[in-house]
Amino acid sequence: MGSTFHMLRLYFLLSLMCLVRSDTDETCPSFTKLSFHSAVVGTGLNVKLMLYTRRNPTCAQAINSTVLGNLNVTKKTTFVVHGFRPTGSPPVWIEDLVEGLLSVEDMNVVIVDWNRGATTVMYNHASSKTRKVATVLKEFIDLMLAEGASLDDIYVIGVSLGAHIAGFVGKMYDGQLGRITGLDPAGPLYNGKPPEDRLDPRDAQFVDVIHSDTDALGYKEPLGNIDFYPNGGLDQPGCPKTIFGGMQYFKCDHQRSVYLYLSSLRENCAITAYPCDSYRDYRNGKCVNCGISQTEPCPILGYYADNWKDYLREGDPPMVKAFFDTAEEKPFCIYHYSVDIITWNKNVRRGSITIKLKDKAGNTTESKINHEPATFQKYHQVSLLARFSQDLDKVEAISLVFSTGSVIGPRYKLRILRMKLRSLGHPERPQLCRYDLVLMENVETVFQPILCPKLQM
Structure with a gap:
């Protein structure tokens, strides 16, 4: 009887410990998963910040404007901000992006999860929350700066609506952030807006943008110091050309910007682009003079694009358009x-x-x-x-x-x-x-x- 009682007591204690652990400390916080039902009903904004480093490359650490966790302020910090989520599911590319960034540099990678806010069938509702997300990020960056971080070491990668969020954060620091990358910045509700209401080349020390869906979900005009237009920025090879392609027809071109950026993190694929006034001129071989001499190499798409900032043309702000073609499948190099x-x-x-x-x-x-x-x-x-x-x-x-x-x-x-x-x-x-x-x-x-x-x- 006594031994049975001890066993039950031990089992009860172990269960209690498990309960306490799961209630107070999610071992590895994960990106918020919501359903299409949530999108129909609508969600209130709640921003979660999840930190990955080489010390914890696969298990995120929850951080906020009072807790920095493993974040080392002497290293580069890259924030990744997603966009509109009409179905509530997590972006499929997040794990690959975290892994790729940590493989190329020992840095802090912070996933900015604003799925509660981005999940709605009403695109304008998600768009209306972008400035609030930017304010949450500013509060966190202020804590980093108070702990000794430098704005030079802060890099924000924004996808779709996230690109404009990155721009709003940059404006709050008068363009002193180290770098912003816009991956097919959202076009609807932003096309034709003044610089203060969207991403702008003055929002960071260096702003690079990939435009992959300029005729639908993306922003057509240049928004950065260098704007890359794969395949002219319109239809991307390998994407469905008709509505019979299902959901892929709507999102494939738009998402391609993310996959092209991911390919730049692979050792075997450096996508070269060619500064040019138009896609037509590029295709007709009129813009192939960069790279002939070391005085002006050709820009490289993606993570290493900032190596080219010393070659930007004069201007306030300096702005360049660059064109290139891609293959249909990963890693897209041609x-x-x-x-x-x-x-x-x-x-x-x-x-x-x-x-x-x-x-x-x-x-x-x-x-x-x-x-x-x-x-x-x-x-x-x-x-x-x-x-x-x-x-x-x-x-x-x-x-x-x-x-x-x-x-x-x-x-x-x-x-x-x-x-x-x-x-x-x-x-x-x-x-x-x-x-x-x-x-x-x-x-x-x-x-x-x-x-x-x-x-x-």
């Missing part, structure tokens, strides 16, 4: 090459070029350069932009096909005086040349390139 062709045909030729590269191992990659037909004139250099899905380090053979697109009519020849191929992503690689080629229309011509003379640019 490898850009410039193909410079000088011809010596007596008559003008208009057409497109298909170029194929092959390396020693037999790997091949192809690019059809057909954005707009090129005009080849005698002794004029035409610069074309070729985009490949694979990056071949040592090119052994090149093939070219010239086409006018005409099905009937005479077959033309394109007489090439010089062809030059250079990698835009790796300007340090040797440039490859070939001289005196004649391309018969629609016939593939294969040749081995030679190294270009050193004096040529």
Whole structure:
């Protein structure tokens, strides 16, 4: 009897300890999960801050404007702010983003969970709470500053509505925050608004923005010191083109900005972008001069974009638009090459070029350069932009096909005086040349390139 009583007593004590622990201390606080029912009914604002560091990379620590927890104020602190949540579910990308950020730098990562507030079917209700979220963040940053943190070390990544929240926080510190990244800042209710009511290039020492859905959920005009427009900022490859794609049709383009940023945290994918006035000019090869010399490298999308801030053009504030194309699937990298062709045909030729590269191992990659037909004139250099899905380090053979697109009519020849191929992503690689080629229309011509003379640019 006695031993049974002791066992029951022990069991009761253990149960009590478990109850006490679960009531007062959620072991690993998680992002607020709500339902579509909550979205219909609406939720009152409640902001949770969850800290991840290399000491606790997978188990968050709840922090607030009185408790800093593991946060080390001498290190960089990155705040991640989500946007509108019409179904109440947690953003699917949060864990990957935390892991990626901690892998590239020993920092504090703070997830700003305002799901109670962002979860509503009424977008304007969520939008109306953005300034309150910014105020909560300011109170927390004030505590950090009181403990010795520097505004230089504060970085805010804002997604959709979260990008404007980041801007409001930046305004409260007169643009002295270290950096803000806007991932497809929300367009509806913000398009055409004055700078004080949205994200603005003056909101931090450096503001970079990725626009991936400018014709629907995202903001069209530039909002940063550098604004990146993947695939022109409109339809993203790999996303559904019709409503039959279900929910993905509505959110895939918008979300792509987050996945492109995530790809910048992978070692094998540095997406290069090209400063340019328009997507059309970029596609037509008119903006491929960055990276030729070390004086102005090409900007890199995502986490390392701030390496380019010293090259920003003059202006108050300095603003640059940059364009690039991506593949359909993760990690989205496409490898850009410039193909410079000088011809010596007596008559003008208009057409497109298909170029194929092959390396020693037999790997091949192809690019059809057909954005707009090129005009080849005698002794004029035409610069074309070729985009490949694979990056071949040592090119052994090149093939070219010239086409006018005409099905009937005479077959033309394109007489090439010089062809030059250079990698835009790796300007340090040797440039490859070939001289005196004649391309018969629609016939593939294969040749081995030679190294270009050193004096040529």
